[in-house]
Amino acid sequence: MGGMLLQQLKNEEKKIAVIGMGYVGLPIALAFAKHFHVVGFDIDKALIETLHQGKDPREEIQDEEFQNVKIQFTKNEDDLKDISVYIVAVPTPVTKLKSPDLRPLISASKTIGRNLEKGAIVVYESTVYPGCTQEECLPVLEEHSNLRYGDDFHIAYSPERINPGDKVHTLSNTIKIVSGDTSDTLDAVAGLYEVVIEAGVHRAASIKVAEAAKIIENAQRDLNIAFMNEISIIFDLMNINTLDVIEAAGTKWNFLKFYPGLVGGHCIGVDPYYLTYKSEQLGYKPEIILAGRKVNDNLSKHVVNKVLGHLEGNNVAFDQSKILVLGITFKENVSDIRNSKVVDVVQELQHYNIQVDVYDPYVDVNELEKSYHISTVPEIGGGYQAIIAAVKHEEFTTFSEEKLKTLMVENGMLLDIKSMYKNFKGLNYWAL
Ligand SMILES: NC(=O)c1ccc[n+]([C@@H]2O[C@H](COP(=O)([O-])OP(=O)(O)OC[C@H]3O[C@@H](n4cnc5c(N)ncnc54)[C@H](O)[C@@H]3O)[C@@H](O)[C@H]2O)c1
Missing domain, CATH: 3.40.50.720 (NAD(P)-binding Rossmann-like Domain)
Structure with missing residues (x-):
């Protein structure tokens, strides 16, 4: 599965879609776009317009990074065609009462569900609690796609460690945790990220483990401070x-x-x-x-x-x-x-x-x-x-x-x- 997925992307029969062009989504989309066809999707119209001009409104990414890449920035769902890998990088804030606000994640999952094709893998990168990807996002994908999980599509989780403003620890030189719902999915996702992450990947034991690892990295720092x-x-x-x-x-x-x-x-x-x-x-x-x-x-x-x-x-x-x-x-x-x-x-x-x-x-x-x-x-x-x-x-x-x-x-x-x-x-x- 892993080899086939990479081959299809290399042959440009299939594309990667990144959902959410923020601090996390944009760098990963541009990194993949050096190698494969990428669709960068966001619901923010003004943001998409700025990205069309080859500019990062957050000024984290230099203009040169927008050159010599195969990327289509869009807010139009119809552009989500022939996608074999979806990467989700939407916000996961808390409500006023400090509980998880999963609305962007659910909404992004609905968008993907409506467009999901057989054989695709959906990789979540948004930070969530252990269990969230399987318990909350997966049912939405199934419901909105009319596809059968396991037979028709798979899910994976790869938390992000990007540190805005930090020129030393970059996306490419920082080990990335990857996980998948089956060993084939894990192989496929690991192989894919290895193309852009020079430091390599760490294969977590399960999706829950990968979710938990990310959350304790930040909780530990919070406590120490x-x-x-x-x-x-x-x-x-x-x-x-x-x-x-x-x-x-x-x-x-x-x-x-x-x-x-x-x-x-x-x-x-x-x-x-x-x-x-x-x-x-x-x-x-x-x-x-x-x-x-x-x-x-x-x-x-x-x-x-x-x-x-x-x-x-x-x-x-x-x-x-x-x-x-x-x-x-x-x-x-x-x-x-x-x-x-x-x-x-x-x-x-x-x-x-x-x-x-x-x-x-x-x-x-x-x-x-x-x-x-x-x-x-x-x-x-x-x-x-x-x-x-x-x-x-x-x-x-x-x-x-x-x-x-x-x-x-x-x-x-x-x-x-x-x-x-x-x-x-x-x-x-x-x-x-
Ligand atoms: N920024 C960081 O330093 C950092 C580091 C590690 C992990 N994370 C995690 O990564 C995730 C994304 O964070 P971020 O900082 O990139 O957020 P961000 O706010 O910078 O970007 C998120 C983007 O998603 C878009 N969006 C919201 N709902 C959408 C939807 N339904 N469909 C398509 N696009 C949608 C927004 O318009 C926005 O442009 C969060 O879970 C965050 O906790 C962030």
Whole structure:
């Protein structure tokens, strides 16, 4: 099956369709399009138009990557013809109540089902809880295709490890986990991904194992950061710099170096809830995973309290004060603002009638306005009571102590969330 599938793709009798042209789907689609015919499908009309111009609106992918590839970007379902492999990379967010929002996944599965042909494999890449692909997506494929699972089509799961903004760990040089519903499916999917993943693939024991592996990669990171955030709150009460402690403890062979920070984005702060949801459904209420989430979700309050304390300590009325926030995206060197915890910091400060100037050279200002009603300043002003250095964008790392000093009033406070300015001893400095 594996050999035949690759042969059909090589002969261009069949194509690969990637559903969802986002941070995950677009890179994988372009990687395959260097070798095979690919259909890149998305429901977002504006996005498809930009992709037609050979541009990635998220600026993760260079324009050259759009050249010499065999790819058709489309929002039209009728283009999903002669597809032997579907790759699903649609969002898997959580609802307001923090349960999995499977609507995009179900909707994508319906689209595939309506167009599914005999012999095809559907590979899910979206992050889900163990069991989701087989329990939730498969029945939708069957229902909407009128094909018989097992006889007519197969399913597979291959989680994504792409790290936007990271130029070191790329799609191609990072081992990719693959899994399939049968050993033939696994062979076929492994063989396919091996064409584009130079680092090779890891064959997981089952689809559930692959789903579980992805979810714990992120849940583990979330917990490790939560521990650092908690000790950072404790050490703040003790007037100890957390980074100094981590550096000292890090000299032991088995100490794990993680750093405190605002945990936002659509992966680390979201995926643990997929695991806890399923666990609770099965009758076990997780304790440490949810405790970690709580600590991380509340960290913005800790930062805001620090600012309020500083203003009160200096007898500055909140509505007379001005704060600069450097960076609002959920992490460094990306434009992504989904679930950014810096947004929480800004909104909480605004709640106290504090003027907050947000400066971020990466963010899409229209999207920020639309999503959170927050505007940015085109240039950094001055006379700030405090500066919150929230995101470690490359531009910010070169700021000098003198520059930050001149931006602030006398005794202004620098809150260095990412410990970018650790050596700025001449400032009223505070780090997480
Ligand atoms: N971005 C990351 O760093 C990353 C890393 C690993 C895994 N993941 C996971 O990969 C999945 C996709 O994430 P992303 O960051 O690429 O999301 P994204 O929001 O960047 O892109 C998803 C795309 O899917 C499209 N879409 C939504 N519903 C659709 C439908 N029914 N049919 C077709 N297209 C549809 C959207 O328009 C959007 O363009 C998620 O499960 C996420 O958790 C993301």
